[in-house]
Amino acid sequence: MSSSAIAVSGLRKAYGDKVVLDGIDFEVAQGSVFSMLGPNGAGKTTTVNVMATLLKADAGTVVVAGHDVATATKKVRASIGVTGQFAAVDELLTGRENLQLMADLKRVRSGRDTVTQLLERFDLVESADKASSTYSGGMRRKLDLAMTLVGRPQIIFLDEPTTGLDPRSRRTMWGIVRELVADGTTIFLTTQYLDEADHLSDRIVVLDDGRLVAQGTPEELKRQVPGTHVRLRFGGLDDLDTAARALAGSTRDDQELTLRVPSEGDSRSLRALLDTLDEHMINALEFSVHTPDLDDVFLALTGRTSAEVVAQ
Numbered sequence: 621m622s623s624s625a626i627a628v629s630g631l632r633k634a635y636g637d638k639v640v641l642d643g644i645d646f647e648v649a650q651g652s653v654f655s656m657l658g659p660n661g662a663g664k665t666t667t668v669n670v671m672a673t674l675l676k677a678d679a680g681t682v683v684v685a686g687h688d689v690a691t692a693t694k695k696v697r698a699s700i701g702v703t704g705q706f707a708a709v710d711e712l713l714t715g716r717e718n719l720q721l722m723a724d725l726k727r728v729r730s731g732r733d734t735v736t737q738l739l740e741r742f743d744l745v746e747s748a749d750k751a752s753s754t755y756s757g758g759m760r761r762k763l764d765l766a767m768t769l770v771g772r773p774q775i776i777f778l779d780e781p782t783t784g785l786d787p788r789s790r791r792t793m794w795g796i797v798r799e800l801v802a803d804g805t806t807i808f809l810t811t812q813y814l815d816e817a818d819h820l821s822d823r824i825v826v827l828d829d830g831r832l833v834a835q836g837t838p839e840e841l842k843r844q845v846p847g848t849h850v851r852l853r854f855g856g857l858d859d860l861d862t863a864a865r866a867l868a869g870s871t872r873d874d875q876e877l878t879l880r881v882p883s884e885g886d887s888r889s890l891r892a893l894l895d896t897l898d899e900h901m902i903n904a905l906e907f908s909v910h911t912p913d914l915d916d917v918f919l920a921l922t923g924r925t926s927a928e929v930v931a932q
């Protein structure tokens with residue numbers, strides 16, 4: 621068995637004439653967080669559904685926890701947990717009953733203890749005996765994830781787990797993801813939130829229109845996009861003029877009295893820039909360094925900003 625938790629190669633899927641996955645390849649290391657980013661309709665859920673044995677691929681090989689999804693469906697299902705868009709929470713049952721039902725379905729030994737531990741871990745003890753229909757969105761998602769953890773799956777698929785959550789609940793979910801990974805669980809996450817992928821992931825792939833347009837660590841992806849620059853703001857047009865002439869490759873904004881200067885962003889190049897300003901006896905009222913973030917990467921790769929994607 622390879623050390624990869626998931627290995628996908630040449631994965632293709634079409635609905636009629638519409639090609640949704642056009643031959644994608646990636647590997648997910650055991651005990652890591654792997655994020656798939658992509659705009660609406662890029663094919664993220666389709667990819668998760670194939671890996672989770674809920675959908676058959678047209679071509680390609682998908683191996684999950686050492687088993688081929690095409691031939692060893694049961695073994696794959698016994699190794700994974702899926703949470704997100706196909707939420708399993710039954711609203712008529714209480715939180716405790718939902719968890720107990722899952723423990724019974726998965727034939728977990730000492731199911732009652734597991735349920736108690738999960739209620740504690742997810743801070744759901746107080747509401748454990750209330751109908752889950754009365755839960756807030758954040759509580760329902762926590763319950764959904766808790767249900768996924770019954771039976772301790774090795775690999776967990778989280779399909780957009782924090783969409784619509786308030787910042788505090790998002791942070792709670794992030795904390796739980798980190799704990800799971802520290803315990804050796806592998807997490808496959810799909811998200812439209814770049815900051816989420818940036819904070820949590822060991823590796824990220826960007827899916828657009830059925831193809832992987834980039835993959836790497838968050839840092840590697842950010843490095844693919846040139847754009848570290850220093851922004852200077854001056855007190856008047858004279859200073860702006862002088863600085864623009866002295867600093868090669870800079871772009872000026874006369875309204876804002878600002879200058880954008882390309883820079884490596886390291887201490888030596890910043891010192892050289894300040895020396896140049898000193899030599900010309902110019903004082904910048906403001907000085908800030910901007911490094912590209914995943915939003916810039918996303919824009920460069922897909923032609924869309926994440927805000928546009930979320931607003932769709």
Ligand SMILES: Nc1ncnc2c1ncn2[C@@H]1O[C@H](COP(=O)(O)OP(=O)(O)OP(=O)(O)O)[C@@H](O)[C@H]1O
Pocket residue numbers: 635640658659660661662663664665666667
């Ligand atoms: N059962 C289906 N029949 C036909 N087309 C489908 C079916 N399921 C998905 N599609 C299409 O496949 C494409 C990819 O869908 P998918 O749900 O995988 O995208 P996604 O990246 O998960 O998007 P979202 O973020 O909106 O969930 C979309 O264009 C969708 O309309």
